[in-house]
Amino acid sequence: MPLAKPTVERIKDLAERYPSKQSAIIPALWAVQHEQGYVTKEAMAEIADHLGLPSSLIEATASFYSMFLTKPEGRHDVVICVNAPCMLRGADEMAAYLQRALGVRDGGTTSDGAITWHSTIECLGACGGAPMMQVDHRFEENLTEERIDTIIERLRQPVPAGHAPATPAGEAPKRKTAAPKRVRSES
């Protein structure tokens, strides 16, 4: 799917804005993800064309940063933090509740396509309101089971016909699933 005209314009503007056009790579990837929801190899090649850089460079950068998605996900994005400060205040219990409530495992998307959720070990910067989760880039702090229920109910609302989703799926932050676990060798 070729990039929309406003995205192409944005990429060209970005290339002019920075002292080096290479600095426009990350903002260009954001622009593409904002438009299409995720960033395909074809889109990366197109970014490369517009910036006059090899596409291998765009791919190298895109693959380093965990928030760039390479495949489509649910309409809404829910990330729950399980790092130590959140764990101290019950994040594990909240993550377990979320999993039960959504009926899909960590990293999965609900069958209605509404929600993709996963837990993260990367601190999201809301330890003062732990346990917390990030819903389409907004922090939901001091979670309880009741609050999780209310949030899920809101997110499951179907998109009215003829309306674009309130939040483009690709706008939401996402980490790629962790690399396959290496097995600990016996010593």
Add this chain to the structure above:
Amino acid sequence: MPVKPLLTKDFATENLEQLKVYERTGGYTGFKKALEMQPDELVELVKKSGLRGRGGAGFPTGNKWSFLPKGVYPRYLVCNADESEPGCFKDRYLIEKSPHQVLEGILIASYAIGCNLAFIYIRGEYLPQHDALETAIAEARQAGYIGKNVLGKGYDIDIILHRGAGAYICGEETALLTSLEGYRGEPRLKPPFPAIKGLYGKPTVVNNVETVCNLPHIVLNGADWFGAIGTPTGKGTRVWCMSGHVNRPGNYELENGTPIRELIEEHGGGVWKNRKLKAFQPGGASMMVLLPQHLDVALDFDAIQKAGSLAGAGAMVVMDETTCMVDAARRYVKFFHHESCGKCTPCREGTFWMANIFDAMEAGEAKATDVDLLLDIGYSIDGRSFCPLGDASTWFPRSVIRFFRDEFQQHISEKGCPFKKSVEEAVA
């Protein structure tokens, strides 16, 4: 004598994020005053004030500025808003509440070092904060604080807001610069330091959000005024991010030198659920654990270092008596493993093996020799990694082994986590 907050003094003012309101509280008068001064005077002023960087290392800000080689242009200022140290959420608070204070600090720093293009590198997850800064930049541009010939003083300055995309390593200044140049966020070898060869190979200063927020106040009130606040080697205040097992978690701006006890017991309302304090961590995920006996240590770079930890990025994670220290360490180790950029072997492989052993501890599959193995791996990473991420990944777990080795033994002999078991028993 208690000192009033500096950076957060007006944070109760409604709509402070708006330029007009910020100006009513005295906003941008610091920048106007700075423009009346010579850049060198400003560098001297900040040197004399004793301001130290708030990002973690505590390096004197004025000295950092003065390392820029004379006559080499362009030069860049980069404000590090890639806050991602677990336990830390102060930059987010400072940006949300008063984005113009951040901009004013950046403008002062830029003018002082002779930079005409400044950058703010904000972490990708902070989208609302990114938008707040974007709005503030547009307002400041409209009002003539940013642009060509600002306030008719013949100084040109532009600010580019750059959004990261999820990588803790980019908080490390050389990795941040690499990322800003569009590459994978891997750290660079120092020297050359960024002051000599930074962004695009040009002289560059990287300053933390909280650091630059101090600048308008120092310019307005003077170095002596600032120097009278805090401790001899830790001037001013710090915004402490308190989390974990306290009654009132949140951000608290306190004068340097305030006892840790006051932060936890008075401001934080003490340990929650009437439980006893077991341990706390004064600098975020990277820093060594301290014990109740350290409660009277002062909130100060040097005092905390003397007590065996580091003030780091100003996070205070409090742990009560029910905390499994092995699990706490496991979370941090897994975090560092996840965030290791993979450039150097000690960090990439070391954090992987540490994470594996910690998982085995919690799962009840650890062997008696694993505690010493953890120490051995830690020793092989610390000081042998390319950047501080690797080093810091070992500090908390090693300090936990030092003070709570018996908990590791329990995990091994009882084949699992003794704390989880007691919770389950209590529920049954």
